[in-house]
Amino acid sequence: MTAPSLRSLSGIKPTGQPHWGNYFGMIRPAVALAQQHEAMYFIADLHALTTIRDAAALRHDSLGIAATMIACGLDPIASILWRQSDVPEVLELTWLLSCVTGMGLIERAHGYKDAKTKGKDINLGTVSYPVLMAADILLYDTDVVPVGKDQVQHLEMARDMATAFNVAFLGAPAGGTVDEELPWDGRLLKRPKAIVQKDSAVVPGLDGQKMSKSYDNYIPVFAPQKLLKQRIMAIKTDSTPLEEPKDPTTCNVFALHGLFATPQQQAALAEKYRGGNFGYGHAKLDLFALAEAHFAPQRARYEALMADPAALEAILADGAKRARSIARPVLDRLRSAVGLPQRPL
Secondary structure, X not given: OOOOOOXXXXXXXXXXXXXXXXXXXXXXXXXXXXXXXXXEEEEOHHHHOOOOOOHXXXXXXXXXXXXXXXXXXXXXXXXXXXXXXXXXXXXXXXXXXXXXXXXXXXXXXXXXXXXXXXXXXXXXXXXXXXHHHHHHHHOOOOOEEEEOHHHHHHHHHXXXXXXXXXXXXXXOOOOOOOOOOOOOOOOOOOOOEEEEOOOOOOOEOOOOOEOOHHHOOOOEOOOOHHHHHHHHXXXXXXXXXXXXXXXXXXXXXXXXHHHHOOHHHHHHHHHHHHXXXXXXXXXXXXXXXXHHXXXXXXXXXXXXXXXXXXXXXXXHHXXXXXXXXXXXXXXXXXXXXXXXXXXXX
């Protein structure tokens, strides 16, 4: 008898068109998970409200994320794709979790500490961001969550909140502690595990720093051919003359080339670097050719999807309906446990 698939969950904020760092770090690995898991994907438009104040942009970018995921290989029929705000149960769970979450845990969150250190104007949404994130994960009885090394804390906080809720309304078993995997038969909230993407290296931007919209050093996933070439030709390199050998291991162009190249192509480029009489401009043109070949079919699919917003809305509406069919029983058992009446459908 075949074992049931584990349920995985991934989310991405709609903050403009994704760039190469988003694609290689999150989108492609997340889409690949659908081959092994019961995969769920949500567009985190509620999370985006902590910083975005442009309603039209939020609506457009939310559809853009849906189009991006589908263009990059996500099957919205085999998996579930929805907009976070279309499942109101997530906000109710956020409140239930808030009532068992101590401020000490919130104050240790990286995002909150970073905003406070930098003297940013901190709104309540920023403070409660980890609770909403935990609700996103716990609402669907999620088994596994793919995260990068820098995101492990988010999953650990969700696990801590699940344990706190279970202890508060079920009580800890004899000899158990809140840090253990507590073997309740009918536990209220699952404690999901992280799938840490150890092999996902940081994607460098045009200036060598981590690719980010904040640094304006990014290359959009679906940049038109002309813009794609302009951004690649703008990658910073050193001043080593054309005729001299170059070190591929210190070159941003070479690092980005490796995202698309086969091992044989990467080895051939390294040999050209070390042999001399090969300029960085040549390497950039090689990178452009590989990137254009990789993204051109996906870009065409993305543009076709964005040209039919009604079809995208229909996909998201279907995804929300299916997501709610999973979320509602979870919330029903939580409402019963805390003493709230069951809501009519």
